[in-house]
Amino acid sequence: MADKWIYFIKEAGxxxxxxxxxxxxxxxxxxxxxxxxxMSKEELASFEAASIVLQDEKGMVExxxxxxxxxxxxxxxxxxxxxxxxxxxxxxxxxxxERLNRINxxxxxxxxxxxxxxxxxxxxxxxxx
Numbered sequence: 001m002a003d004k005w006i007y008f009i010k011e012a013g014x015x016x017x018x019x020x021x022x023x024x025x026x027x028x029x030x031x032x033x034x035x036x037x038x039m040s041k042e043e044l045a046s047f048e049a050a051s052i053v054l055q056d057e058k059g060m061v062e063x064x065x066x067x068x069x070x071x072x073x074x075x076x077x078x079x080x081x082x083x084x085x086x087x088x089x090x091x092x093x094x095x096x097x098e099r100l101n102r103i104n105x106x107x108x109x110x111x112x113x114x115x116x117x118x119x120x121x122x123x124x125x126x127x128x129x
Contacts, residue, residue, distance in 0.1 A: 013038065070106065077109035084116045085125075096122060 004022060018031050039047060078100050085092060103109055115125050 073106045074104060074109065077106055077113065078103075081109055081113050081116070084113060085122055088116060089122050093122060099126060 004027060007022075013034070018028060022028065022031070036044065036047065081100060082092065082097065085096065100109075100112075103112075112125050119125055
């Protein structure tokens with residue numbers, strides 16, 4: 001490990017690319033710091049602007065990913081609930097699927113799934129509406 005740091009200290013200013021053996025933390029981060037330290041004011045401003053854009057894009061991707069996970073969970077909960085209702089009461093009565101489609105909360109759908117166990121008829125699921 002010490003030999004990698006010695007190499008970094010001696011060669012960081014001369015390298016255009018990070019060697020593969022040093023493309024891990026903490027060496028990667030140290031190269032980034034060294035790279036930024038050697039920038040002109042204009043280069044630093046450009047680098048900071050690009051970093052902000054990158055962070056914004058990363059945030060948008062993470063938000064979209066989270067939204068997709070929630071939507072997937074909702075769809076899965078609805079599909080399971082429909083199967084449970086069909087199995088217990090022999091099919092979906094008119095309007096039940098539309099009522100389920102208006103629900104956009106995984107927790108609400110989970111609660112309905114639990115109510116299937118204790119309810120005597122499908123209408124009991126929606127008594128609280």
